[in-house]
Amino acid sequence: MNNSNTLIQITKNGMGTGSEELGLILISNYLKLSLAGDQLPKIITFYNAGVKLTCEGSPVLDSLKSIEKAGVKMIICKTCLNFFKLQDKLEVGIQGTMPDIMTLQSDADKVVNL
Numbered sequence: 001m002n003n004s005n006t007l008i009q010i011t012k013n014g015m016g017t018g019s020e021e022l023g024l025i026l027i028s029n030y031l032k033l034s035l036a037g038d039q040l041p042k043i044i045t046f047y048n049a050g051v052k053l054t055c056e057g058s059p060v061l062d063s064l065k066s067i068e069k070a071g072v073k074m075i076i077c078k079t080c081l082n083f084f085k086l087q088d089k090l091e092v093g094i095q096g097t098m099p100d101i102m103t104l105q106s107d108a109d110k111v112v113n114l
Contacts, residue, residue, distance in 0.1 A: 006041040007108035010050035033064040047077035055089040
């Protein structure tokens, strides 16, 4: 497992801009390939609409749970969960605050935005 000191930030309910349906397909593929290819980050943060991927009904929950089991820490923005009224729907990761996310960003060797 390659848990380099990389932080991935997921800020959308999918990947890229444009079609949300395509974005969900892309993020699903990205997560599966990361797990299969042994290219896992140390941490993944989710904020803004990205928190929706970590909640009940998300099409990528199985992949995220597998990635978490592989040792990747997942921090989910508490403010964002509250904004989208999803605080009781979280299925993976732990809730964190903006100061938590900022600290993780500054401590990471590399930050990747999806």
